[in-house]
Amino acid sequence: MFKEIRQGIAFTIVTMVLLGGVYHVALWAVGRVAFPAQVEGSLIRRADGTVVGSRLIAQKFTRPEYFRPRPSAVDYNAASTGGSNYAASNPDHLEAIQKRLDAITAQEGVAPGQVPSEMVTASGAGLDPHIPPNAAELQAARVATSRNVELTRVRELIVSRTEPPMFGFLGRARVNVLELNLALDDAFGAPAPAADEVIQRN
DSSP states (O other): OHHHHHHHHHHHHHHHHIIIIIHHHHHHHHHHHHOHHHHTTSEEEOTTSOEEEETTSOOOOOSTTSOOOOOOTTTTOGGGOOOOOOOTTOHHHHHHHHHHHHHHHHHHTOOGGGSOGGGTSOOSSSOOOEEOHHHHHHHHHHHHHHHTOOHHHHHHHHHHTEEOOBTTTBSOOEEEHHHHHHHHHHHHOOOOOOHHHHHHHO
């Protein structure tokens, strides 16, 4: 009897050490060596090492000099990810989509039929950092005009930052908005702060 008890206790201790400690340490070590960027959260850093965001999480951009991501049901708050959970026929959902559509058509000067659905609907997690290439093209003229640069140069940046479907056939082509906006600043310089931003800083 005592032999079985000792075996049970020994098995419990060994299992706890292996699955509660060694296993996690081994995974952490493999991750640090094989996938160092992903382990840290796929962070994007400037040349001086300053963290500006993550490749996996959308950020809010409101200035006309920048491309904008798709809407967020959580206002781009990474601490409270989640979709709106509205049904496609929900009146509040339809009203929100119409408001977004009206705002985009007025801002970009395009017809409603030219606006991709991704630009008026929030993603399931509310933090999708990607938009389809046609959603970036939709905003290209505004960005080029606001930065006083040629439209073709902005389009070249969109093409250079377009990621193909995974393995060539899984998913769709996509553009990471944060990386595209950082490429804009690298190519044309960061825009001067707006008047209200200067007042806030002072």
